[in-house]
Amino acid sequence: MKLHITLLIAFLGFSFFGNSQTATIRGVILDDANKPIAGVNIKAGSDGTTTNENGFFILKIPVNTDITIVFTHLGHKRIEAKFNLKNGQEIEFNPVMSVEIEQIATVVINTNTRQKVDGVVTISPEVIRTVKGANPGVENLLKTLPGVNISNELSTQYSVRGGNFDENLVYVNEIEIYRPFLIRSGQQEGLSFVNTDLVQNVDFSAGGFQAKYGDKLSSVLDITYRNPTRFGIRADASLLGGSLAAEAVSKDSKFSGIIGLRYRDNSLLINSLETETNVKPVFADAQTYLTYKFSDKFHLNFLGNISLNKYTFQPKNRQTNFGTLDEPVALLVNYDGQEKDQYLTNFGAFKANYFATEDLTLKLIASAYHTTEEEYFDILARYRLGEVNSNIGDENLGEVEFAEGIGSQLTHARNDLDALIFNIEHKGDYKIDDETTLEWSVKYTHEDIRDRQVEWEIIDSAGFSVRPPIFDFPNNQPYEPFEGPLVAFQNVRATNYVKIDRLQAYAQWSKRTMLGNNEVFYNAGVRVHNWTVNSDVPNQNGVSSSTQTVFSPRAQFAIKPDWEKDMLFRVAGGVYYQPPFYRELRDSSGTVQPDVKAQKSIHIVLGNEYSFKLWDRPFKLVSEAYYKSMTDVNPYTLENVRIRYRATNNAKAYAYGLDLRLNGEFVPGTESWFSFGYLKTEENIDDRGYIARPTDQRLKFGILFQDYVPNIPDLKMYLNLVYNTGVPGGSPSYADPYDYQTRLRDYKRADLGISYVLVDHNKTYTSKWKQKFKELSLGVEIFNMFNAQNTITNTWVRDVYSKRQYAIPNFLTPRVFNVRLSAKF
Structure with a gap:
């Protein structure tokens, strides 16, 4: 307080x-x-x-x-x-x-040249703030980029080029950002860490990134918060919540600061789902970025964040219709019980910059992250599965007339997690000459994690207790009496006290020069990562401690030919490792496996950027082809946004694809883009053959389009459109993923925003009330404009008589209307 x-x-x-x-x-x-x-x-x-x-x-x-x-x-x-x-x-x-x-x-x-060389996409903060979506912010725009998959509008998590949510790096002002551990559903997730009201610059790399960016397999999101240059206030309010940001600088320009407060209530979205509930999803955070310049040579920065997510869920009933027109099927569920989750995170970081000379910059970064998370629920679901009356004109149209299966399910959880992470890092860069730069870093991390997991599930079908499919105990009920012990369908009980110490370092060299009349750019670097896992509870093999080390060389080369056409060609690649974080160490039984290896990926990216003018306006076409060969893969299952690893390193995988993005001023004075992505990623578990990975998103189309009425330029329109082909729909618990490769339906979504600008900072006004504002706009938003029925995963319902397991789709949000008011003082 x-x-x-x-x-x-x-x-x-x-x-x-x-x-x-x-x-x-x-x-x-x-x-x-x-x-x-x-x-x-x-x-x-x-x-x-x-x-x-x-x-x-x-x-x-x-x-x-x-x-x-x-x-x-x-x-x-x-x-x-x-x-x-x-x-x-x-x-x-x-x-x-x-x-x-x-x-x-x-x-x-001009910083664009360096971004081209690095293979980085830069997104304007103004575009981020104005383009609409159910979860507005940086991630809302990432989903329109090729190679990025977000098929859940309630979540800020994303997968890149076949990777999962845990394979993405996020930095704010060179400080690594973490996310909560226990979240299993996009409904519980709330706010992204990144506060768009504080953002100055957004860079994103989908692969082939430099050694300085850390040890993950998929992507880097590099955010820069701004140092204010004047006093200002920005406010935003809608039916989903609001935000307030203030910034200022002292008269001597030594001290500057910006603070942002956000509040979000997802009731408008969640109450539109097919499950009737009493739900209170409340999320709030406070963030600040402060800078004090002691002298021209020494600057000190502070980044702080407090975030509280509270999620209370009381389901009442649900009806889901699926099947075909000829054979419609419905699932009816009545619920008792509730779920209460809470996630409290605190984050603080100091960053000291010392400009020793014009060529030498030294930095020291110290940060601490603390999260306490609770996941408590007891929910009893009584279900009825049957054929639906499809006779038009019948008074019982839409009702279940013949039950194919009845049963109940009781789920229970008392999961608690407390994690404390410390980081201290020294970074430096030295300009050898005007064209050559040397960068380096040494970083120490200590992770202290205390985790208790108590989670079980009991399933009953037609009065018979359904056991997990373990072949040592065949269950032929009701045709033969079952004499084995009765057990829960799922039962996870584990208490883990884990400490992980990491020592990381990198060095990289960059040079810009000429090759004949052509500009060329080089970058080469190497990372080393040593980590030690200590667990108070030995695993099944008696292992309670493990130390490992990996080396990750990476390189980039780009050439800008002396051609009449503005072209740049780029090749990047290297060996990328992902040393396991706590979640990757914990297997499906909740037991920590300290000897889990780092997943390894050999990654190569070929890129081209072609800048040209069309209709006398600037355009750019960016093309990238990539290939990843992965070994020591840690297989996992994906349910909504919850990832459960096997912690075995018993698979190998590959991913390849093509990403295209065309952006420019399709409408004068506005930036829009069209993107296309093709991806194929498969894994081979225990040499049984290749199957699609849970993130195998074959085709992706994304459009971000901005427009305005020519005769009324203050009336603006923003369209955010995504089409993704379906990913594998997962499998029931304890089931063999090789038997469940059915894909979810395609993901189609269009979010539209229409706003009218009442005050523009580029204009002057005689009205006194308008003079108080620098910007003021009022808008209407339509989420899922075409009311597409998108699914995130399946619920598996089992019938003891037929031995069938029905995949019941879990639908995402339908069409939702929102009103928004934005102002800047």
Whole structure:
């Protein structure tokens, strides 16, 4: 509670600060002998500054306009450089002043070239905030990118190029972010860690990423929170919740801070599901990013987050119709009991930046993550499965007339988890020359996890207790009496106290040069990861401790030919390892297996970027082909967003595909894109042959389209459209996945947002009430506009007489309407 009050005081305190909308340029000025020049006059229009005794300077300039900066000093040649920067952007500019050379030509800093080389997709924060979706934010846009699969609008989790949710790295300002462990359903998930109101830059790589980005198999989402340059408030409210963000900078520009508060209630979405419930899904968080500049050389940052998810669920009844038109079938369920889940996470990180020289930057990052999670439920479900009356005009149309199976199911859980993770990391980069950079890092991580799992399920069909399908005890009820012991269909009881110590390091070298008349870019690096798992409870083989080490070399090469057409070709690859996190160590019985190996993937990516003009507007076509060969694979089952590993490393797998993305100004002044992805991924468990992995998403189409009414440009439209072919629908508990390869139906979804801009910061207004706002818009959103029946997984209903198991689809949300009001002060 004290921390909440502190955050509120900090939020109110921002109102005492103010400044204009600016960007920041800093750097050091040297002479020919690489000695700093003190007293250099630096002018940008009517503003200016001078370098200190070490040659350092810092200058604020207006944004979104061409600004010419003039550097003058007695005895040295005059230098002019032109900049056009965005709000809050901060760059380094380090000119050399000489008496013997001509003045430096006009300079414009452009980060797009580096992003092309790295194979990174950059998404504008404005696009993230304006484009609509049931779960708005960064992940809402990722699902429109090729190679990214999100087939659950209630979840922020995503799979990339055949990987699962645990194979993605997320960073905020170079600080690694974690997510809760126990969440099994998108309904429980709530808010993404990333607060879009605080975001300055979003970079995403779907594979072939550099050594500096860590040890995961699939992707990197690299978020940068902004350093404010003026006071401002942004507010957003809708039927699903609201958010409030405030930012400010002190008058001397040394201290800056931004804070965001969010609240979300998913009742509007969940109450539209087929299961009638009393549900209270409440999610809230507070986030802040603070910066204090002690000097030009030393900056200190703090990133903090408190998040609370509360999910109370009391199901009443459910009816699901499936089958065919000729043979319709329905499942009717009556429920008793409830589920209560709570996830409380606290995260804090300090980051110190020391700019030793213009070429050498040293960083120290320390972070702590603490999560306490509870998952409690007792739910009794009595079901009836039968044929549906399909005679049009009959008074009993739609009712179950003949029961093919009846039964009940009782599920129970008392799961508790407490995890504490500490990180301390040193990072550095050194510019060997203007074209060559060396980067390195050493990181230590300590994970302390306390986990109690008590979970069981009892199934009864027509009065007979259904046992798990264990062949040592054949069960031929009701035709033969069963004399074996009665056991629960599922029964998991485990208590684990696990400590994991990790030591990671990387070094990478990057160079930009010329090959003939062609620009070329090189990057090569290697990571090393050593980890030790200590468990208080030995596994079945008596193993309670294990230490392993892996090396991960990676490289990238890109060439921009001296052609008339603007083309860039890129190849990237390496050996990628994923040392197991706690969830990957825990098998289906809840027992921790300390000797689980790191999954290994040999990854290669071939890419091309073609920039061109169409209708006299900029466009870009990005193409990537990739192949991944995986060994020591840890097989898993996927139910909604819950992953259960076998913890055996007894499989090998592969994935290959093609991703295409065309983006540009299809409508003048707006950015839209069309994407296509083809993927095939299979695994071979115990050399039994290849079968589709749970994330085998064959075809993917995504569209993000923005438009406005030509005669009423303030009336805008945003369309977010996704089509995915179906993934394997999973299998019943204890079943052989080789026997269950039926796919779910295709995922089709279109979210539409229509908004009217009442106030635009680019316009001036005479009305007094409008002058109080910088931005103000009112909109209507339609989620799942075409009311498609999408499914996330199957519920398996068993009939003791026929021995059949019916796959009952679990449908996602139907069409839902929302109203949103957004304002910026």
